[in-house]
Amino acid sequence: MMVPAKRLVWALTVAGLVGLGGGAMGALALTKGGAEAAVPAAAVVAATAAPVVQGAAVAAPVAPIAPAALPDFAQITARNGQAVVNISVTGQVKTSRRAQAQQPQLDPYDPFYQFFRRFQIPGQPGGERSMPVRGQGSGFIVSEDGIVLTNAHVVRDAQEVTVKLTDRREFPAKVLGSDPKTDVAVLKIEAKNLPVLKLGSTQDLRVGEWVLAIGSPFGFENSVSAGVVSAKGRALPDESYVPFIQTDVAVNPGNSGGPLFNARGEVVGINSQIYSQSGGYQGISFAIPIEVAKRVQQQIQNGGKAQHARLGVVIQDVNQAFADSFKLERPAGALVSSVEEGGPAAKAGLKAGDVILKFNEQAIVASNDLPALLGQSLPGESARLEVWRHGKRETLNAKLGDAGEKKGLAKAERDEGTPAGKLGLALRPLQPNERGAGQAEGLLVEDVAGAAARAGVQPGDLLLAVNGTPVKTVEQVRSVVAGAEKSVALLVQRDGQQIFLPVRLG
Numbered sequence: 001m002m003v004p005a006k007r008l009v010w011a012l013t014v015a016g017l018v019g020l021g022g023g024a025m026g027a028l029a030l031t032k033g034g035a036e037a038a039v040p041a042a043a044v045v046a047a048t049a050a051p052v053v054q055g056a057a058v059a060a061p062v063a064p065i066a067p068a069a070l071p072d073f074a075q076i077t078a079r080n081g082q083a084v085v086n087i088s089v090t091g092q093v094k095t096s097r098r099a100q101a102q103q104p105q106l107d108p109y110d111p112f113y114q115f116f117r118r119f120q121i122p123g124q125p126g127g128e129r130s131m132p133v134r135g136q137g138s139g140f141i142v143s144e145d146g147i148v149l150t151n152a153h154v155v156r157d158a159q160e161v162t163v164k165l166t167d168r169r170e171f172p173a174k175v176l177g178s179d180p181k182t183d184v185a186v187l188k189i190e191a192k193n194l195p196v197l198k199l200g201s202t203q204d205l206r207v208g209e210w211v212l213a214i215g216s217p218f219g220f221e222n223s224v225s226a227g228v229v230s231a232k233g234r235a236l237p238d239e240s241y242v243p244f245i246q247t248d249v250a251v252n253p254g255n256s257g258g259p260l261f262n263a264r265g266e267v268v269g270i271n272s273q274i275y276s277q278s279g280g281y282q283g284i285s286f287a288i289p290i291e292v293a294k295r296v297q298q299q300i301q302n303g304g305k306a307q308h309a310r311l312g313v314v315i316q317d318v319n320q321a322f323a324d325s326f327k328l329e330r331p332a333g334a335l336v337s338s339v340e341e342g343g344p345a346a347k348a349g350l351k352a353g354d355v356i357l358k359f360n361e362q363a364i365v366a367s368n369d370l371p372a373l374l375g376q377s378l379p380g381e382s383a384r385l386e387v388w389r390h391g392k393r394e395t396l397n398a399k400l401g402d403a404g405e406k407k408g409l410a411k412a413e414r415d416e417g418t419p420a421g422k423l424g425l426a427l428r429p430l431q432p433n434e435r436g437a438g439q440a441e442g443l444l445v446e447d448v449a450g451a452a453a454r455a456g457v458q459p460g461d462l463l464l465a466v467n468g469t470p471v472k473t474v475e476q477v478r479s480v481v482a483g484a485e486k487s488v489a490l491l492v493q494r495d496g497q498q499i500f501l502p503v504r505l506g
Contacts, residue, residue, distance in 0.1 A: 071264075073212055076263075081222055082166050083141045085148060086137075086163070086221045087164075088162045089155055091135075091160075092133065136216060137216070137256040137258075138254065138255055140257075141194050143196060144196055146194060147297070148187040149270060151288075154257045155187070177300035177304055181241045182293075183272050183288060184270065184306075198267065205232065207229050207232060211247055212225070213225050213251060214261070217250075217252035225250035225251070226249060227248040228248060229245060233369070241308055241375025245260065245289060251285035255285075259271070267290050269290055273286045307402060308378075308403040309383075310379070311350075312343025312346065313345045314338040314339075314498075317335070318331045324485065325487045336356065337499055338498045344399055349396050353491065354388065357387065360383055360384050382398070383400055423452045423481060424450025427474050441464075441470075442493065444461075447459055451504060455501045455502060455503040464498070467480055467488055468491075488502075
């Protein structure tokens with residue numbers, strides 16, 4: 001099985017086992033040759049005077065940009081380094097006895113042990129036994145009495161957590177709570193008069209601004225790296241509840257949970273993930289905004305857990321083909337493919353085929369922006385949704401639910417279908433014996449070719465709607481397609497799931 005070359009990975013180093021987005025094992029590798037890149041001095045280019053042509057408009061001279069002074073990284077590090085901690089965890093993992101017997105008998109803390117463990121076949125007979133595992137990460141102190149912030153994945157499944165200060169003192173830590181949806185965990189150590197970091201804000205943080213990280217990459221405690229903010233409000237493709245800060249700061253396994261500072265020495269984020277082909281730093285890293293972390297910290301300290309709002313929709317990204325189909329000015333927003341029956345969105349009147357353009361006046365560019373914005377709201381709050389429906393904007397108000405509650409199955413509207421003719425579809429209505437209880441009405445795809453086949457429509461799909469218009473007959477499909485220009489959006493049901501497929505015409 002091929003593994004995608006690029007992936008988001010937790011910046012967590014291990015000696016033993018690592019929870020790498022779902023239990024992947026990792027061995028510690030040390031690579032030589034990581035030379036520091038020199039920062040070129042800023043140069044001011046003087047404007048050259050141009051000859052004035054009679055009768056021609058003379059453009060105003062552009063003032064040169066003054067070189068900005070570099071932040072004093074040494075001072076920021078000296079002032080804040082003592083409040084950055086190293087976190088080590090130990091736990092247990094169950095493994096197959098028979099698989100262990102077939103593998104080399106290595107010490108579980110040997111890096112090569114994890115290499116051989118990757119070839120273990122889960123679930124083999126012979127029983128299971130627990131094996132010790134260890135991991136390391138970073139964190140930082142936010143109160144003098146021992147409150148420490150780190151990543152949830154650093155302490156996931158940990159049985160023992162130890163916090164080590166820069167003065168080499170070590171304290172057992174209690175996990176007050178962790179929130180996997182934001183990847184924030186709150187720890188408590190029994191100590192007093194501890195150094196504390198000043199928390200800042202991301203509101204004034206600008207793309208291109210200098211930032212600095214302190215952590216324990218590969219176990220090298222209190223290592224410092226610097227870079228710039230590459231982007232703000234970055235939504236990742238894992239439906240995270242976090243609008244990440246993207247930077248080019250060198251973040252590696254072991255940096256997880258460490259602070260990200262602005263040029264004034266204030267914490268603006270928690271280093272969390274890297275985007276990598278190799279599992280190590282390749283120029284893109286992501287940090288959790290400190291506002292998100294503070295909100296989770298307050299909820300955990302007050303109630304023992306964090307709460308997140310729920311809208312109750314299944315969404316898709318809007319590409320150019322969908323934008324053409326729904327006559328949007330540009331491909332932006334979150335396309336609703338199904339709505340949870342009886343959920344907050346359904347009660348607010350949201351329908352499959354709607355495109356959510358704004359959430360509480362915040363524009364949604366990509367569909368992943370919606371979970372990140374939703375994660376900043378609380379259950380019971382009201383949300384103002386601007387949606388695109390049948391070629392015009394509408395405003396809906398939803399009372400948000402609790403993401404922690406058990407969700408009902410997402411059920412889409414029963415008002416959709418698909419095209420024939422120039423789409424390349426052979427369609428027919430469902431027969432009475434083909435309709436089960438709760439079966440959505442639509443047209444069955446008996447054969448597919450041409451544009452629809454290229455778009456991924458398959459025989460056996462149930463076509464529910466075209467461009468958001470429900471269709472129950474082939475004539476309805478032809479009518480909708482006849483009025484389309486570049487493309488149409490087909491809502492199909494396949495294996496009990498509903499999905500929009502963009503079909504380009506001609």
